[in-house]
Amino acid sequence: QSVLTQPPSVSGAPGQxxxxxxxxxxxxxxxxxxxxxxxxxxxxxxxxxxxxxTNRPSGVSDRFSASKSGTSASLAITGLxxxxxxxxxxxxxxxxxxxxxxxxxxxxxxx
Amino acid sequence: EVQLVESGGGLIQSGGSLRLSCVASGFxxxxxxxxxxxxxxxxxxxxxxxxxxxxxxxxxxxxxxxxFTISRDNAKNSLYLQMNNVRDDxxxxxxxxxxxxxxxxxxxxxxxxxxxxxx
Numbered sequence: 001q002s003v004l005t006q007p008p009s010v011s012g013a014p015g016q017x018x019x020x021x022x023x024x025x026x027x028x029x030x031x032x033x034x035x036x037x038x039x040x041x042x043x044x045x046x047x048x049x050x051x052x053x054t055n056r057p058s059g060v061s062d063r064f065s066a067s068k069s070g071t072s073a074s075l076a077i078t079g080l081x082x083x084x085x086x087x088x089x090x091x092x093x094x095x096x097x098x099x100x101x102x103x104x105x106x107x108x109x110x111x
Numbered sequence: 112e113v114q115l116v117e118s119g120g121g122l123i124q125s126g127g128s129l130r131l132s133c134v135a136s137g138f139x140x141x142x143x144x145x146x147x148x149x150x151x152x153x154x155x156x157x158x159x160x161x162x163x164x165x166x167x168x169x170x171x172x173x174x175x176x177x178x179f180t181i182s183r184d185n186a187k188n189s190l191y192l193q194m195n196n197v198r199d200d201x202x203x204x205x206x207x208x209x210x211x212x213x214x215x216x217x218x219x220x221x222x223x224x225x226x227x228x229x230x
Contacts, residue, residue, distance in 0.1 A: 036217070102155050
């Protein structure tokens with residue numbers, strides 16, 4: 001089981017929006033460590049989507065946004081496109097484990 | 112172009128040793144902390160190890176049991192992972208990953224090198 005919990009799957013129709021949650025605890029997200037989000041298309045390496053809780057790297061669409069509150073974080077995707085179909089992972093630091101931790105991943109299906 | 116290229120993976124018997132390498136280009140390697148992240152088939156990413164920009168600090172996932180050693184050579188723009196006494200659950204794609212300055216996000220990933228442990 002992953003230290004950070006994500007729903008296994010979410011889905012939405014083209015043009016709609018979805019939200020992916022990432023639930024942690026007092027030793028990671030709740031300890032105010034940054035949360036980062038990645039998109040992974042099958043066969044490719046993960047790609048940084050959001051860093052430092054809310055920041056988008058250059059080149060990432062503004063359809064992607066994220067927030068953090070308490071021991072949880074969430075990724076929102078608006079205006080779904082077929083190419084958004086991928087696996088999404090959250091990541092943070094855990095003080096008990098003294099290292100980075102990833103969520104188990106959420107598979108987004110664009111219907 | 113910013114790039115990380117891993118090598119050194121392959122098929123290895125349980126209990127054996129392997130050394131992974133990663134060559135960086137397109138950025139000032141010595142300015143960045145680096146990590147190894149692995150991904151078992153059909154699973155999510157798993158952080159393996161971290162090394163600071165000047166090699167003063169290194170950290171490892173607790174599950175490794177002290178079997179792996181991370182190192183770097185800034186003069187050669189290279190990162191390494193020495194894997195000893197490998198186990199079946201070490202099988203996976205090993206990514207060389209650059210850490211974002213100021214936070215521990217991972218902003219540049221290589222394509223990975225595959226390690227397959229056979230028993």
